[in-house]
Amino acid sequence: MKKVMVIFFALIFTVVSVIFIPIIYDYFTTRSYGSEPVETADEEPWETATFAGGCFWCMEPPFEKLEGVDRVISGYTGGPEENPSYEEVSSGETGHVEAVQVYYDPEVISYNDLLEVFWRQIDPTDDEGQFVDRGEQYASAIFYHDENQQLAAEVSKEELEESGRFDDPIVTEISEADTFYEAEEYHQNFYEENPVRYDFYRSNSGRDDFIEEYWENNEEYEPENDRIVSKPWRDYEPESEEELRSRLTEMQFDVTQNDATEPAFDNEYHANEAEGIYVDIVSREPLFSSTHQFDSGTGWPSFTEPISEEYIQREADWSFLVRRTEIRSTYADSHLGHVFEDGPEPTGLRYCMNSAAMEFIPKEEMEEEGYSEFLYLFDEE
16 A cells, blocks of 8 residues: 555656646746846947847847847837836836847948848837737837937938838837846847747747738848849759759869868869959858958868858768768858868868859959948958
8 A cells, every 4th residue: 555655646746747847947047037237339349229129039130140240139128117027028017128239340330231120120110019029018119329320210210211111101219228228148149049939939920921021032221322232142942953063063063962072272262362252152142251261271262250150051060970060051051161160360260161162253343243242341451
């Protein structure tokens, strides 16, 4: 009888543990205990921009991927209460909105550029929230930090209104920046730390459907030229083997499609000293710049960093029974090479690429070829 009772209570304990321990753990690890105010950028060359566009989980990635952006913080602003918690803000009782604070280098990316990215993430005609998130705490807003930002925001809003892109009025508010409170740690970089939950939320929020309806995915804004420019690599469609073989050399095909490696020193760009950028031979998406190229002595073109994290993907490679990090292009999924941690400063990385996976666009041809937005790379020298 005692043995039966022991088994019974052990079973009860197991069931209770399975059900309640995860709940208790989740409660104490995600519970909000209040936020802390953060300062605006006070060191050269960084400046600060603040935007509200509904759920801050979805507002971090578009800005963090931009060249010239140092970091993006999720938080709360616009309300009188000090140190609000997530539960308090999400209840709609504090007057705060979910927002992101962007620290950027104006020599690399302008405030106007950030505004254009902002408008393309939100529904500017909705004054009762954003997409699936309802309530004033999810309303869109621009919080300016000086008169120049205020003027730029007002002009940008007026231009969007006059463009006729939306049938309803633009209701996004433009207000002076107030104290910005950094949200709890588990909200920061949520899309990276919790990719499954983030993808599920985002795909069901209605945001991407709205963006696809009102903004073509292959369009970007060039504020200095006041025009929308096409980015055809973003619409690249996978090609058949026959199609690829018809326009690639045998080496280019083997490298990009079969993960082959070309011979060291016997390739086109390992000793290239011309100024320009390297693009994917398949999709022509931009990959690397000569400004980041160095002679690694390996016989392959080597770089300290890519042009943008948007255009490369990292994958584990165990092909030689030792873990290496493979680099592939984002839109064409071409095999490019590998990255190693034996490079020079400032990154300490060596992106060792195959010439056969890339095409070189000389600096003087970049504007004609549609890569003028990357000419800023050569201003840094």
